[in-house]
Amino acid sequence: MKRYIARRLMQGVALLFVVATIVFILGRLTGNPVDLMLPEDATAEDRANLTRALDLDGTLTDQFLIFAGKALHGDLGTSIRMKQPAVQVFFDRLPNTLALIPWALLLGMALGIPLGVVAALHRGSWLDRAAGTVAVLGIAMPSFWLGILLIFVFSVELGWLPSSRMGGPEHYVLPVITLGTFLVAGFMRITRSAMLEVMESEFVKLARIKGLSETTVIWKHCLRNALIPVLTLWGVFVSNLITGAIVTETVFAWPGIGRLTYEAVIFRDFPLLQAVIILKSILILGVNLGVDILYAYVDPRIRLP
Amino acid sequence: MSDTPSGDTVLEVRDLHTHFFLRRGVVKAVDGVSFSLKRGEVLGLVGESGCGKSLTALSLMRLLPKGGARTIKGEVLLGGENLLERTPAEMRAIRGRRLSMVLQDPQTSLNPVFTVGDQLREAIERRRKGASLAEIMKEAVAALRRVEIAAPEQRIGQYPHQMSGGMKQRVVGAIAISGEPEVLIADEPTTALDVTIQLQYLKLLKRLQAENGMAILFITHDFGVVGRMCDRVAVMYAGRIVECGPVKQIFEAPSHPYTRALIASVPKMTGTVGRLTTIEGQPPSLMDLPKGCRFASRCGLVEQRCLDAYPATVQVGEAHTADCWKVSPS
Ligand SMILES: Nc1ncnc2c1ncn2[C@@H]1O[C@H](COP(=O)(O)OP(=O)(O)O)[C@@H](O)[C@H]1O
Ligand code: SF4
Ligand SMILES: [Mg+2]
Helix, strand or coil: CHHHHHHHHHHHHHHHHHHHHHHHHHHHHCCCHHHHHCCCCCCHHHHHHHHHHCCCCCCHHHHHHHHHHHHHCCCCCECCCCCCEHHHHHHHHHHHHHCCHHHHHHHHHHHHHHHHHHHHHCCCCHHHHHHHHHHHHHHHCCHHHHHHHHHHHHHHHCCCCCCCCCCCCHHHHHHHHHHHHHHHHHHHHHHHHHHHHHHCCHHHHHHHHCCCCHHHHHHHHHHHHHHHHHHHHHHHHHHHHHHHHHHHHHHCCCCCHHHHHHHHHHCCCHHHHHHHHHHHHHHHHHHHHHHHHHHHHHCCCCCCC | CCCCCCCCEEEEEEEEEEEEEECCEEEEEEEEEEEEEECCCEEEEECCCCCCHHHHHHHHHCCCCCCCEEEEEEEEEECCEEHHHCCHHHHHHHECCCEEEECCCHHHHCCCCCCHHHHHHHHHHHHCCCCCHHHHHHHHHHHHHHCCCCCHHHHCCCCHHHCCHHHHHHHHHHHHHCCCCCEEEEECCCCCCCHHHHHHHHHHHHHHHHHHCCEEEEEECCHHHHHHHCCEEEEEECCEEEEEEEHHHHHHCCCCHHHHHHHHCCCCCCCCCCCCCCCCCCCCCCCCCCCCCCCHHHCCCCCHHHHHCCCCEEEEECCEEEECCCCCCC
16 A cells, blocks of 8 residues: 555656646747736836746756756745745635535535436436436536526525625535536436446345345445445546636635636736646645545455555 | 145245346246245256246346346245235345345355455344344354354455455355245356365255255256255256256156256266256247247157147156156156
């Protein structure tokens, strides 16, 4: 297990290096950021200062070495707009996003998994089709549209829930629904197909031969096995939430890293954008490693070398 | 079949029909099966793959596969009560406690995500309602020891993938008999095992059967195994039992041409475990059965009346019957 984790960590570091290199190269390819950032009437001196501040002087190799060297020391540049280290800005905002993710996952699973089981149990019936329709709707509905719809109904018309910013529990409701709806479908589908497969197993037959109740057979013997593929979705979903929170957080003015990404783009905060991309990659790599370890724990057949 | 039910008959199956109703037709997988099982007796159910043995067993358990299978006719009398008339809840109370079953493939019969102890516990709990966990686990250890698993205290905490196929099959056996059933159905329990392990398992099954006096319906496609396991044997062909009688009589004087072909295809009866080599030709499609004898297409003795009508059951000897026009009553 330790060796497995060490190997995965090393792979992660290598991947990060690739990500950082790509971010670095893309940053230089898409034109001189200085031109993008400065107003049209900036003086030559302004330009020179900014170029130096962004470490854009020197050859490309020099630039990369400086960039990499600083990155290794946890310095990913300074946000132009906020005049603060980009890393610090990111970590200031991160908890706000992390506060949404577990609830969105929980909502997605709380609805998706039982729906999937019911759909599998009634395969081919109207219940199955109804669950499938709900699932497709959840995926087909764009987050910004659902978010705006929810705001319109529950904030503007009914006035029950706040429409923006962080705050008490009531502030979480609409963003979590918006994020979670997208996940319901995924959880439902994978649960349904996994259940259908597991229900045909010989060990399910043996469970019935023992005389166990249908409840135990389905919700213990079948579901526990069906949850293994569900768990693999976690990694994907948390990654999706980390990257996908951009739209939802923007709609709800939620001060997380999604909205931070949006701001970095809109305000052409080039160092901040670079830092956000790299730090998100680290986060996603970490989440996936965590899920794989959890996976090994849930499925006893996986004994990591 | 004319088995008369006597006082010690535990299971009697009468004219059982289980068909698959598919869009492209009706598969008559079990089509008029009758047999009976006495207390402490081992009845072999032998026949080529696909003749309906497993489906017969699952019909008795009332655990038919999904997809159009239905038992449409017949009786399954366990201790005199017809299982086909029991409610699902009543059936659950019967399964494991009075009627139990061992499946063919030990690799897939155990749930991979629960420990062996947990899976045994579920079965034992049904018999020991209200017992403490410690008591039940003690029984689980004893159950593993009874099926000759070494170091059962350690094994109890292990997962199925940590065991060999033979060991898993013994665990499945322990689970199946932990409710002390009157009848155990063993559906080709050794087919997936190595030859040496097969023999061990058969001996174990014999010993367990002798210990608690349960009756066993022993399903196999291997006539070689029948001799070492069974008291009586029923030979099945294309959804029906074509010959039934005491093992000794059937080995010494098989009546039905199909039984003769089966026995002839076993390499050597004195050898360890015989393998069924194929008999020339194919059994008829269960979707399109002939109106006459089902073995006619492969029988060397076939004549016109065989094609015209299904042969009547002939009493060949005491408790020995055969469905064949050319067999004369004793
Ligand atoms: N799910 C199914 N759908 C349709 N036909 C089936 C299905 N399962 C089994 N059968 C048919 O039932 C017959 C008997 O199967 P089975 O009882 O498993 O045979 P055996 O155990 O003797 O090898 C097979 O020949 C097959 O054609
Ligand atoms: S009834 Fe005729 S065809 Fe059928 S087994 Fe007997 S002899 Fe052969
Ligand atoms: Mg079979």
